[in-house]
Amino acid sequence: MLKVENLQVIYDNKTLALEDVSLTVGEGEFVGIIGSSGSGKSTLLKCINLLVRPTKGKIYLDHWDLMSLSSKGLREIRREIGFIFQDYNLIDRSTVIDNVLIGRLSYKTPFQSLFRIFSQDDYERAQKALSYVALEEKMYERADQLSGGQKQRVAIAKTLCQRPKVMLADEPVASLDRATAHLIMEYFRRANMKKNITILINLHDVELAKKYCSRIIGLKKGKMVFDGKVGDLTDDVLKRIYA
């Protein structure tokens, strides 16, 4: 369903961040992307929803060619692709539920969104998404009063509200402690199993990747050096990726 062909990204005409990366991801896969710092993991994810525009290559989601979409088409396709950041990026002064409602924006007409008209249905979906991550009782609290793990759960709820086909997560647990990291990873697993959402996740912790992902992609200096099942991720391969 997701297909990336010969992707190349050069920042500011000098930094080569990705070179000739191609991959195909089927529906319902749980893909972990690993690689050392600066290897291009974030860049790859950001390309998939065009937060970064590749200098070369093609990206397809189902039958859409993302690079050829108008800005309106792009906004519509971004609705199908949820994105989760390491640093949560909630709106601090807004309440938790208002943050989650942002996930419903792409279903609104410009008039509705300008005047902030969300229907009862939107609210109920937001509430349901929050109960999915077990944060219903924090609904009316300000986002800046939550802990890191709670913030990330709100971000997941917001993304679920989009009803995406794919979720991209850029090191979502890198600033959390181990127990919380596992809790968050469990939410991804459940979204993957129960809602059949395809997941691409950047992880710097290989153990986590081995535990939760079914397929691993290894990047090194912008090139793809490994693509295979978790079982094939031997120590030799790891040495090659991180050396």
Next chain:
Amino acid sequence: MLLIFIGYRVEFSLGRMLAGLPGMADLFRRMAHPNFSYMGEVFEKIAETVEIAILSSLTGVMLAIPVALLTSENISPNLYLSKILNAVFAFFRTIPSLIWAAILVSIFSIGKFPGMIALSIIAFLMSLKLFREYIESINENQLNSTRSVGASSLEVLRYCVLPNMMGMAVSVFFIVFETNIRSATVLGLVGAGGIGQIMWRDLNHLRYDNLATIILMLFATILLIDALSFMVRKFLQEYSPKIRSLEHYRKRKILKSMLLPLIFAGLVVGIINSLNITLERMAVGFRQGSQIVFRMLQVDFSYYPRLFEGIFESLMIAVFATVVGGFFAIIFSFFAAYNLAPGKLVSVGMKGLINVMRTFPPIIMAIIFFRGVGPGPLAGALALSIYTTGVLTKMYSEVLENMPENVRDSVLVTGATRLEAYRHGIFPQTFANFVSLLLYRMESNIRNSAILGIIGAGGIGTALTMNINWRNWERVGLLLLGVSIMIILIDRLSNYLRHKVK
């Protein structure tokens, strides 16, 4: 050495100060009998002053929000446009409010309207700077995270940037308002409405009893407003409504998003009405304004000797006030900080004193000094010194109060007295903070000293008002340019030094 030189430049003379003492004492004696029957008229004028300050702050903040969205470089629709606009605004920001008022009075004639506009400009520029700094501090990922749900750039503004800005707008309003209420009291000196008008009149008619009434009431008003603004801010910070159900929350939100634009529109209509702007007056004003701007642009460079003379004097006044203020602030802070002062009562008393010192705009203080030392740079320098002492003591004593307990105790356990601990341990430790505060004061003093001349207290302001009154716009153009360059240079220098001490 330096101090002696500067003292000489501002015509400092202990003799004159001592000789002036009986005059000042006499002034205070006469002021000790305020004319209470005068209170009615004063009250009316104070109300007008407060009105000007509130309306102009509101106008400025409301205008600044959309402009900040346009000019912040990380979200601006056009980078070049925002760079140009920001440079223009930076230039405007160096022009003190009283100068704006003086120029606007010659465009719109005497009354509160030019004062309103002048303070609105100041409020706009101040809040624009605060908003812009905030928006530019939003990191790219925060914007990206809203973009990645499929939001358009308008929706990113509405849902990602605006919510935080609205919360901020309240505190920005109060910061601007507290500045404007002080500026509004002196607008009358150039004929731009408010209490300053009758203050100036009473001063010229030597009605010190009336003056005492005004100053007392003004003091009370400013204290009241500071207290009120503190309370409102605290209330808003802690306010959190009880939500019963999702439905209830949704209705509240809808109500809020309908109400806010309505309040906004109501305010705009209210402000416009209160000014009774007529199209005619605007048209005349606009015609005159554009003529004046056109003439200012034809800068008269041959006037430079007076410019340098004035700027030099202003600079000297500012440096004098900063040095003197800094010296006294070091001493006073020890007594004002409750964790260092020899007694609770001393600290409270000291805090009261510095509050009096910093409540009055220096330009009013200078008027009082006229009585003692006569008009001229000395009056201005002394007035500004008092103000600087007040503000700096307040800020630095707060630094001392926020210092961790163990810093103080680690010196005290060596057996040192509190004063020794301050002198040898605490002051050196917080020296960088002190210098940084001092430099901020220098920046503010240079702006203040530029307007002291309006009432004849020395510096570039004298030349500025004279030429504004005589409608020598080409010369005004040169003076403004000079003031602006001086202020920008000082700001740069102080910024550089601040980074150095850190």
